[in-house]
Amino acid sequence: MTSNKKCVGVVPFGDVPVIALKVIAAHISGYLDLLPEILPPLKLPEHAFDQKRLQYDAGIILRSFESMDFNPCEKVIGVLQPDLFVPIFEHVFGEARQGEQCAVISLFRLNKNPDGSFPTTAIVYERAAKVALHELGHLYDLYHCEDEKCLMHFSGGLDDLDATSLYLCRYCATYLKYNISH
Ligand SMILES: [Zn+2]
Numbered sequence: 001m002t003s004n005k006k007c008v009g010v011v012p013f014g015d016v017p018v019i020a021l022k023v024i025a026a027h028i029s030g031y032l033d034l035l036p037e038i039l040p041p042l043k044l045p046e047h048a049f050d051q052k053r054l055q056y057d058a059g060i061i062l063r064s065f066e067s068m069d070f071n072p073c074e075k076v077i078g079v080l081q082p083d084l085f086v087p088i089f090e091h092v093f094g095e096a097r098q099g100e101q102c103a104v105i106s107l108f109r110l111n112k113n114p115d116g117s118f119p120t121t122a123i124v125y126e127r128a129a130k131v132a133l134h135e136l137g138h139l140y141d142l143y144h145c146e147d148e149k150c151l152m153h154f155s156g157g158l159d160d161l162d163a164t165s166l167y168l169c170r171y172c173a174t175y176l177k178y179n180i181s182h
């Protein structure tokens with residue numbers, strides 16, 4: 001029997017721990033009605049590296065990412081280890097354009113707590129899963145949500161990210177379900 005679920009690709013950019021990809025994939029199938037597939041690694045586009053900021057420009061990565069063919073995956077999440085930025089923010093955990101095909105997330109800021117202590121790997125990967133599901137929400141056309149616990153609440157830092165849950169509020173959940181099935 002084949003599944004009717006829509007496929008979401010999880011793509012490592014360069015060296016990414018396999019466990020991180022598996023945890024993200026497990027959360028996509030566990031929390032959303034989608035079928036994740038871990039795809040072969042891609043090279044990070046070197047022109048996306050900003051020599052002054054020593055970070056990768058999320059918008060430039062997304063542009064080259066969106067020009068690739070990921071059939072049959074409807075949406076694709078790229079995962080990288082280095083830090084990401086968009087010009088208006090010091091850094092971002094992830095970036096996706098509303099309703100588009102590709103998102104990108106970075107693991108860089110997830111493995112150190114705001115107070116300087118180190119979280120367990122379980123927490124690091126739960127954070128990665130939250131960022132991935134949040135960006136996937138944008139790809140399915142969800143906007144930021146006022147509800148601080150909702151997965152679609154904007155997270156500027158780890159405190160915000162840790163305060164959100166892996167769940168969507170009722171409004172976002174309904175909207176997402178509709179968008180996935182249409
Ligand atoms: Zn967002």
Ligand SMILES: [Zn+2]
Nearest residue numbers: 145150169172
């Ligand atoms: Zn919400």
